[in-house]
Amino acid sequence: MAAQRVAVVTGANKGIGFAIVQGLAKTFDGVVLLTARNEQLGHEAVDKVTSLAGPATRIKFHQLDIMDESSVKHLVKHLSDEYGGLDVLINNAGIAYKVADTAPFGEQAEVTLQTNVFATLRSSDAFISLLRPAARVVTVSSTMAMRALDGCSPELAKRFRDPELSREELATLMEKFIKDAKAGNHTANGWPNTAYGVSKVGVTCLTRIQAREISHTRPNDNILVNCCCPGVSR
Numbered sequence: 001m002a003a004q005r006v007a008v009v010t011g012a013n014k015g016i017g018f019a020i021v022q023g024l025a026k027t028f029d030g031v032v033l034l035t036a037r038n039e040q041l042g043h044e045a046v047d048k049v050t051s052l053a054g055p056a057t058r059i060k061f062h063q064l065d066i067m068d069e070s071s072v073k074h075l076v077k078h079l080s081d082e083y084g085g086l087d088v089l090i091n092n093a094g095i096a097y098k099v100a101d102t103a104p105f106g107e108q109a110e111v112t113l114q115t116n117v118f119a120t121l122r123s124s125d126a127f128i129s130l131l132r133p134a135a136r137v138v139t140v141s142s143t144m145a146m147r148a149l150d151g152c153s154p155e156l157a158k159r160f161r162d163p164e165l166s167r168e169e170l171a172t173l174m175e176k177f178i179k180d181a182k183a184g185n186h187t188a189n190g191w192p193n194t195a196y197g198v199s200k201v202g203v204t205c206l207t208r209i210q211a212r213e214i215s216h217t218r219p220n221d222n223i224l225v226n227c228c229c230p231g232v233s234r
Contacts, residue, residue: 005030006083008075008127010064011093012036013045016140019233020090021045025053030087035064035075066093066123067115076126086130091120091139091203096196106182109195113174116199121167121206128210133221141204141227148197153190163212165205174202203227 007028011017013036024032034049036042042061049059062078065071079086094116097108120139128137149157159165159173177198180186187193204227211225 003084003132005087006033006079006085007031007088007090008033008035008062008079008086009090009092010035010066010123012090013038013041016230016233017090017092018045018049020092021049021059022052024088025049025057025059028088031058031060031083033060033062033075033079035062035093037063037065039063064093064123066119069122072123072126076130079127079130085132086127087132087135089124089127089131089135089137091124091137093123094120094140094199105186105193105195106178106184109181109186109198110178112195112199113178113202116196117174117202117206118171120203124206124210128214131214131221131223133223135221135223137210137223137225139203139207139225139227141207141229142196142200143229144194144197145200145204145229148192148194148201151192151194151197152201156190160201160205163208165209167209170202170205170209174198 007024007030009017009021009032012021012034021032021034034042034046036045042063046059046061050057062075063071064075095112097103097112101108149160152160177186177191180189180191181195191198207225207227214223214225
């Protein structure tokens with residue numbers, strides 16, 4: 001008997017993640033794991049999807065905080081034990097400060113990049129280890145990435161656009177932005193004035209790196225890795 005197909009959507013109790021789960025509830029032939037940091041909000045989101053899509057919908061909740069290594073490991077073990085692998089991974093979890101937030105820009109830069117880039121990297125690597133042949137990975141980026149890239153100096157933009165950019169080089173660039181943001185000289189050093197935008201540049205580059213790695217390590221498994229820039233969810 002074929003293994004039951006399973007999809008994981010991170011950060012899915014509201015917004016774009018919730019809308020993605022709603023879409024999968026209608027189109028995906030398998031179990032969809034709606035994940036969120038807060039268990040109560042996650043269960044409420046599952047109940048809402050079920051009420052909209054019908055009782056036959058196979059939507060389940062699993063707690064996940066991508067910033068918490070033990071939380072990631074717990075979900076990886078659950079996927080391995082319960083389903084034997086993973087077919088669809090949607091990396092949606094992330095953070096965006098409000099425009100009016102009064103937190104220092106350096107603090108915003110560190111929190112945003114640690115969450116959107118570094119935590120996404122660590123968690124997606126853990127889940128990618130479970131991917132079955134013909135699996136799909138989609139990481140949610142943003143049109144802000146394109147705007148941020150346009151706001152970078154030509155030298156920085158060239159480095160981000162390098163098709164051979166490595167993990168280590170990307171990490172160095174992200175850490176440099178955090179350092180410059182904390183020092184207050186990020187714009188003087190060629191960075192745009194948007195932590196969220198830079199984080200989504202990092203996410204887009206990370207997607208390309210992971211796609212390149214999988215094409216080398218599993219060339220015959222037809223695994224597709226992409227990022228997307230969604231619009232407003234309703």
